Amino acid sequence: MSMDRRSGCPINLSLEVFGDRWSLIILRDMIFGGRRHFREMLNGSMEGIASNILADRLKRLMELGMLTKADDPSHKQKAIYSLTEMAITLVPILAHLGAWGRVWLPVSDELSIRAELLEKGGQPMWDKFMDELRHEHLGMPLDTMSGPSVRATLQAAYEAVVASKALAASTAA
Amino acid sequence: MSMDRRSGCPINLSLEVFGDRWSLIILRDMIFGGRRHFREMLNGSMEGIASNILADRLKRLMELGMLTKADDPSHKQKAIYSLTEMAITLVPILAHLGAWGRVWLPVSDELSIRAELLEKGGQPMWDKFMDELRHEHLGMPLDTMSGPSVRATLQAAYEAVVASKALAASTAA
DNA sequence: TGCAACCGATTGCGAAATGCAATCAGTTTT
DNA sequence: AAAACTGATTGCATTTCGCAATCGGTTGCA
Numbered sequence: 001m002s003m004d005r006r007s008g009c010p011i012n013l014s015l016e017v018f019g020d021r022w023s024l025i026i027l028r029d030m031i032f033g034g035r036r037h038f039r040e041m042l043n044g045s046m047e048g049i050a051s052n053i054l055a056d057r058l059k060r061l062m063e064l065g066m067l068t069k070a071d072d073p074s075h076k077q078k079a080i081y082s083l084t085e086m087a088i089t090l091v092p093i094l095a096h097l098g099a100w101g102r103v104w105l106p107v108s109d110e111l112s113i114r115a116e117l118l119e120k121g122g123q124p125m126w127d128k129f130m131d132e133l134r135h136e137h138l139g140m141p142l143d144t145m146s147g148p149s150v151r152a153t154l155q156a157a158y159e160a161v162v163a164s165k166a167l168a169a170s171t172a173a
Numbered sequence: 174m175s176m177d178r179r180s181g182c183p184i185n186l187s188l189e190v191f192g193d194r195w196s197l198i199i200l201r202d203m204i205f206g207g208r209r210h211f212r213e214m215l216n217g218s219m220e221g222i223a224s225n226i227l228a229d230r231l232k233r234l235m236e237l238g239m240l241t242k243a244d245d246p247s248h249k250q251k252a253i254y255s256l257t258e259m260a261i262t263l264v265p266i267l268a269h270l271g272a273w274g275r276v277w278l279p280v281s282d283e284l285s286i287r288a289e290l291l292e293k294g295g296q297p298m299w300d301k302f303m304d305e306l307r308h309e310h311l312g313m314p315l316d317t318m319s320g321p322s323v324r325a326t327l328q329a330a331y332e333a334v335v336a337s338k339a340l341a342a343s344t345a346a
Numbered sequence: 347t348g349c350a351a352c353c354g355a356t357t358g359c360g361a362a363a364t365g366c367a368a369t370c371a372g373t374t375t376t
Numbered sequence: 377a378a379a380a381c382t383g384a385t386t387g388c389a390t391t392t393c394g395c396a397a398t399c400g401g402t403t404g405c406a
Contacts, residue, residue, distance in 0.1 A: 024192065105187065
């Protein structure tokens with residue numbers, strides 16, 4: 001593991017944790033995609049991560065305290081990866097990152113709808129989401145259960161955009 | 174230049190812009206350190222960036238629209254690097270990143286004081302800071318001038334911590 | 347006029363990271 | 377018994393990284 005400690009600057013140290021091309025992508029898929037298993041992350045990855053890179057990053061993120069691994073009772077070989085509190089608190093950063101990318105970069109409509117909703121929802125939505133993630137990954141009680149989960153809301157919006165684009169394409173043809 | 178476009182996801186695209194170990198460090202030094210020249214960034218870099226990496230990243234950040242370069246009137250060979258609006262709007266992300274790192278990583282006292290103040294200042298402070306950066310780098314008028322600049326405030330706090338640590342060390346000895 | 351210091355880079359090179367395909371042993375399903 | 381699936385591991389070619397040395401040109405000072 002690369003424990004550089006180039007400096008004690010908070011921004012530098014944060015970059016040393018996820019300042020590479022894959023770590024945050026993996027966490028994004030776990031947080032927003034609800035992925036928990038190796039194969040899910042491998043095959044479900046939109047960007048096409050290689051299996052050795054995935055294995056390496058999962059190991060690294062565990063050593064850094066961002067993830068934990070547990071046996072899946074349903075399958076002796078299956079491992080379930082869980083987010084730690086440290087990783088769950090990245091939600092506001094991911095929200096800001098998505099909002100920034102949506103403004104300045106050539107994002108696709110269907111993939112940016114989540115970022116848009118998350119931005120509009122603001123801190124209250126992020127808090128609700130983190131609460132849901134703590135329930136899912138850490139077994140904490142859901143103290144503010146109200147309506148559909150944030151992930152389901154985002155997913156539904158994503159699918160609505162995909163459907164509307166498919167409809168527009170078929171009527172145009 | 175690597176225009177991957179692995180996917181149109183806002184988070185992925187953001188990572189393709191500054192998802193490496195140096196780009197954000199350079200921007201941090203320009204934003205918080207007020208660095209504008211190549212040598213300033215090279216020698217003032219706490220983490221010790223190499224000159225070829227710095228040159229490569231400056232070029233890359235210019236191609237991506239995060240920086241611009243202009244001649245320094247005082248020195249025919251000197252170049253002044255300026256942040257674009259795209260880079261200035263990274264301030265909230267850097268603030269969140271610093272806040273997260275301060276909680277979860279082994280930051281040093283003197284280097285985390287800035288992140289602490291920036292976190293406590295919240296959006297109003299970030300807005301004031303971005304306004305000052307627009308003035309500095311884009312020549313925009315300062316419409317909300319009030320008191321010392323955010324950078325000066327952060328710098329003074331940093332120096333106060335350094336001084337108090339030096340005092341503590343000398344009295345202990 | 348000479349010369350050292352400084353300017354933004356560039357080059358060469360070994361080390362490390364990346365991306366891809368093939369493969370592994372064990373588990374579950376069929 | 378075979379096929380599909382589990383979380384990985386290995387080998388290998390390519391790319392990137394980090395470091396030191398160096399470049400041609402500019403500036404300030406003696």
